[in-house]
Amino acid sequence: MTLTEKDSQYLWHPYTQHKTSQTPIAISRGEGALLWDENNKEYIDAIASWWVNPFGHSNKFIADAIYKQLTTLEHVLFGGFTHEPAIKVAEKLIEILPKNQQKIFFSDNGSTAVEVAIKVALQYFFNKNEKRTTIIAFENAFHGDTFAAMAASGISFYTQAFQGMFIDVVRIPVPVKGQEEVSFEALKNVIQTHNCAGFIFEPLVQGAAGMVMYEPEALAKLIQICKENQVLTIADEVMTGFGKTGKTFAMDYVSEDPDMICLSKALTGGTIPMAITTFTQDVFDAFYDDDINKALFHGHTFTANPTGCAAALASIDLLQTDEMQINIERINKSHLAFQKKIENHAKVITARTLGVIFAVEIKSDSEESYYGSMRTKLYNFFIDKGVILRPVGNIVYILPPYIMNDQQLQKVYNTIEEAIEMV
Numbered sequence: 001m002t003l004t005e006k007d008s009q010y011l012w013h014p015y016t017q018h019k020t021s022q023t024p025i026a027i028s029r030g031e032g033a034l035l036w037d038e039n040n041k042e043y044i045d046a047i048a049s050w051w052v053n054p055f056g057h058s059n060k061f062i063a064d065a066i067y068k069q070l071t072t073l074e075h076v077l078f079g080g081f082t083h084e085p086a087i088k089v090a091e092k093l094i095e096i097l098p099k100n101q102q103k104i105f106f107s108d109n110g111s112t113a114v115e116v117a118i119k120v121a122l123q124y125f126f127n128k129n130e131k132r133t134t135i136i137a138f139e140n141a142f143h144g145d146t147f148a149a150m151a152a153s154g155i156s157f158y159t160q161a162f163q164g165m166f167i168d169v170v171r172i173p174v175p176v177k178g179q180e181e182v183s184f185e186a187l188k189n190v191i192q193t194h195n196c197a198g199f200i201f202e203p204l205v206q207g208a209a210g211m212v213m214y215e216p217e218a219l220a221k222l223i224q225i226c227k228e229n230q231v232l233t234i235a236d237e238v239m240t241g242f243g244k245t246g247k248t249f250a251m252d253y254v255s256e257d258p259d260m261i262c263l264s265k266a267l268t269g270g271t272i273p274m275a276i277t278t279f280t281q282d283v284f285d286a287f288y289d290d291d292i293n294k295a296l297f298h299g300h301t302f303t304a305n306p307t308g309c310a311a312a313l314a315s316i317d318l319l320q321t322d323e324m325q326i327n328i329e330r331i332n333k334s335h336l337a338f339q340k341k342i343e344n345h346a347k348v349i350t351a352r353t354l355g356v357i358f359a360v361e362i363k364s365d366s367e368e369s370y371y372g373s374m375r376t377k378l379y380n381f382f383i384d385k386g387v388i389l390r391p392v393g394n395i396v397y398i399l400p401p402y403i404m405n406d407q408q409l410q411k412v413y414n415t416i417e418e419a420i421e422m423v
Contacts (some may be wrong), residue, residue, distance in 0.1 A: 002026070003038050025383070030057025033404040035388070044387050046412045048401045051207070051239050053270030055318050056403040062269045062314040069310035078106065078303040085309030092316050093278065096248055098257040101278040105296075106304040110238030110264035111144025113275035114200070116298055117234045117260045118148040118167070120279065121198030124232060124286045127294045132197035134168045136190055136231070141171070142208035143200060143236055152200050155208060170194055174206065175218035187222055191229045198259075199226050200234040203250035204354065207239040210395035211359035213352050216253040223256035232283070233258040238275075242266040243319055243328050244399065246355030259283055269315035274308035327402040331356045331409065335398070338413045347420050359397040362420055378419055387415045 001009075003026035013024060026038040033056055035043045048054055055062065069085065076083055090104040107113055118135060125132040135152055142158070143149040150159050151166035159166075170190045175183035190196060203219055206212040226233050235258040240250035244266070247253060251261065260283065264275035287296050302308070318324055335358040342360060343351040349361040364374050375391045382389040389396055389412070396416055400409065 003028075022380075032056040032058075033401045033408050042386055043383075044404070044408050044412060045401065046387055046389050046404075047397070047399050048266075049270060049388075050265070051244070051399050052265045052268075054243060054266045054402045055269050055315065055324070056401045057270070059269060059271075059318075061318060062271055062311055065310045065314035066271060066307055069307045073306045075302065075305050075307065077301075079299060083304070083306050083309075085306045085313065086304040089276075089304075089309045089312050092313060093263075093276065096316070097261065097278055098249070098251055100257045100259075100280050101261060102281040103279040103284040105277045105279065105298075106300075107275045107277065107298075108273050108300050108302060109144075109275050110236075110262065111146045111149045112300065113238060113262035113264050113277045114143045114149040114152065114234075114236055115146045116277040116296075117236075117262055118152065118198065118200065119298060120260065120277070120283060120287075120296060121232045121234065122167075123296065124283060125197050127286045127289070130195075132195045134170055134190070134194040134196045136187065136196055136199040137169055137171055138174045138201055138206065139171045140174070140206060140209040140212070141200070141202060142206070143202075144238075168194070170196075174212060174214055175222065176212065176214050180215075180218045180221070183218065184221055184225065187225050191225070191231060196229070196231045198232040198234055199223075200236055203235050203237060203240055204245060204253060205240055205250065205357060208392065210361070210392040211352065211357055211397045213354055213359075216255070220254050220256040223254070223258060227256070232260065234260045234262065236262045238262055238264045242315070243324070243402065244355050244357055246328060246332055248319070267315065268308055268311035269318065271311045271315075272305065272308040273302075274305065274312060324402055328356055330406075331400060331402065331404065334406065334409050342417065342420070345420060347423065356402065357397065357399050359395055360416065360420075362394045362396065362423060364394045364423070374423060377423065381419050381422060382415060385415045385418070387412055389416075 004023050007024055027035050028038050029036050033045055035045050105116055107116055137152040139154050141154045143152045148167055151169050154171050172186040173179055173183045223233050235251050237249055241263050259280050261278045268274050287294055332355055335353040339351045339353050342348055347363045349363055351360040372393055374394050378391045398412055
């Protein structure tokens with residue numbers, strides 16, 4: 001049996017309707033920005049394998065760090081114990097995060113990083129004997145698939161089977177250009193009419209919504225409104241963190257700092273699942289008490305896994321090299337040139353770029369759903385051409401590994417141009 005045949009017999013894939021979906025592609029190896037399937041067909045990984053792999057596949061620097069850690073201490077429980085790799089990760093992150101972040105909490109993935117933050121926001125006020133049960137989120141947000149993270153997400157088909165089972169979440173419009181005041185007033189209204197504990201947001205770029213972008217000044221204003229009303233703010237940097245927007249964190253563009261930050265994906269360079277939620281000292285202090293019941297009762301078996309910590313340290317070291325920063329700038333300039341080239345095309349609605357993130361919205365004769373016919377047609381076209389891109393409806397985005405070379409980038413651009421002409 002081939003790998004794909006065995007897969008069909010045993011496996012259940014994410015975000016997949018197995019009755020109607022195509023057979024998954026069996027990948028046998030990867031190097032740099034390239035992947036090869038079991039038939040040795042080559043693919044350019046233009047989305048860094050769901051945004052986790054900024055330094056390329058089979059990165060030797062990260063692999064060596066993982067191997068070294070595995071031969072020293074592969075794992076130890078984090079309840080009642082600690083270890084040097086976790087402490088080093090905390091020290092490194094505190095050094096590069098917004099200056100108000102002081103405490104680091106480990107978990108397993110982006111969704112759990114968000115889950116921790118939402119639980120903390122709710123318990124923060126409970127510990128202070130205040131009843132605040134509402135979380136504010138953006139329309140069309142995506143924060144993950146665990147229950148609180150899913151509740152905060154605004155993409156309905158992900159959550160429709162669970163309506164009526166969620167925590168209380170109220171949504172406000174995204175402050176895209178021209179709609180800033182509408183968003184500000186909506187936030188003020190929600191705060192006045194609900195007992196709000198926290199406001200969670202994807203800073204500057206809504207990933208799963210199709211790389212929807214808005215300005216730092218608008219986000220700063222929303223955070224300021226929350227601060228004036230003692231509502232905790234949560235920056236979900238799971239996608240945007242570690243260089244994607246051109247700066248280390250998207251919040252580096254914003255003049256107001258959040259109370260919490262959620263990190264995952266590129267944290268370990270696409271190697272070992274790991275997530276982190278960071279907090280201000282004030283948030284931590286609300287749990288610091290003689291009363292055991294005020295502790296944060298949340299944990300995972302692999303919390304602060306030493307091997308994952310070693311991968312994270314190596315990943316951050318790579319990000320901070322001159323070579324990688326030059327690569328990020330090079331890709332940004334390349335995206336901007338491509339944007340200028342196609343933004344006035346008759347079949348293009350809009351094109352936008354931030355850091356290494358590029359998105360183009362293609363005109364359609366009908367309203368496109370998330371997994372609609374245009375998306376399927378585009379996806380199949382890209383795969384046939386040997387380029388891995390996953391359109392969101394009629395929006396095609398690029399979020400490449402930082403090590404992707406100019407020739408590979410140009411092939412991605414050329415393939416998108418061909419696709420625009422095809423639809």
